[in-house]
Amino acid sequence: MTASPSTEVHRTRSLREWLVLLVGVLVVAALCVAAGRWQWSRYETKKARVDTIQANFSATPVPLGDLLAPGEVLAAGDQWRPVELQGSYVPGAEVLLRNRPVGSTPGYHVLVPFEVADDPAVTVVIDRGFVPMGSDGASPADVPATPTGTTTVIARLRLDEAPSDRGAPAGQVQRINVAQVLATAGLPATTATIGGYGALVVEDGEPAPGLFRLPDPDLDLGSHLSYTFQWFVFAIGAIGGFLLLLRRERREATARAAAAAGPVVVPDDTPDDVAAWLDPSRRSAEPSRSRRRASRPSDEEIEDAEAERLGR
Secondary structure, three states: OOOOHHHHHOOOOOHHHHHHHHHHHHHHHHHHHHHHHHHHHHHHHHHHHHHHHHHHOOOOOEEHHHOOOOOOEOOHHHOOOEEEEEEEEOOOOOEEEOOOOEOOEOEEEEEEEEEEOOOOOEEEEEEEEEEEEOOOOOOEOOOOOOOOOOEEEEEEEEEOOOOOOOOOOOOEEOOOOHHHHHHHOOOOOOOOOOEEEEEEEEEOOEOOOOOEOOOOOOOOOOOHHHHHHHHHHHHHHHHHHHHHHHHHHHHHHHHHHHHHOOOOOOOOOOOHHHHHHHOHHHOOOOOOHHHHHHHOOOHHHHHHHHHHHHHO
16 A cells, blocks of 8 residues: 555654665765865965965076086976076987977977086086977978077976877977987987976077977966865765754654644743744734744754653
């Protein structure tokens, strides 16, 4: 026999059902917290990167030797720090970085080893700028000639990229990995260098002629912080919804027990506002909304009075 609608509506959940529901709520809340923590981690990573850029990008250039010695790896906190290099580009050692568009324009970056005239000498890979792809789509447009002779270069230091295991045409690389760039340029593996490269700012006080300037770094932090708060709110909402459902069912169970107990008998010492809620006949015919709100007792008062009435 099919249960009547009233029976279905008033069915009380069993302890097992409550436990299953509680486990589900806790799993959902835990997943929301984990997602929020991941978004917070992404925000902190981007914030640290932006802080480094803002601290170093416009700093006064310093000699390379003040930051790095040959063979040393650039520290993460020194990224984007401008350095001044005096020396000369290695003749005929231009290398093209492929698959690295600027904006939405496909093309190539021109990488050239630069021999710094310091003691001890060191060779630094310089990203001189960007040249668009040529008409055939397989090679760049005309690449301007690299300056010869003694040149003063100001460049911003960047971390060396991980080596690529993908092949590339002769004279080209897939990433700005110093060892791979020097090998592609035909320099010996024993060449003294640093664990990083330089993004050109100016050569002898001017941008590289014929090359597009490298774009400034992105300072946008994204939406990770707002997503963090949203996920935490979802976690709180899941737990809060469970507690509200539990409270509502408890109140409904109390009301059903009161209905089953027969006519309402309110003890004489019950406060008037509570008695009015237990026995509707004691309420005024048409109280105003503001009066109803002002005279409504708390849920705890109603439940206490109801329990006392049932006990008597």
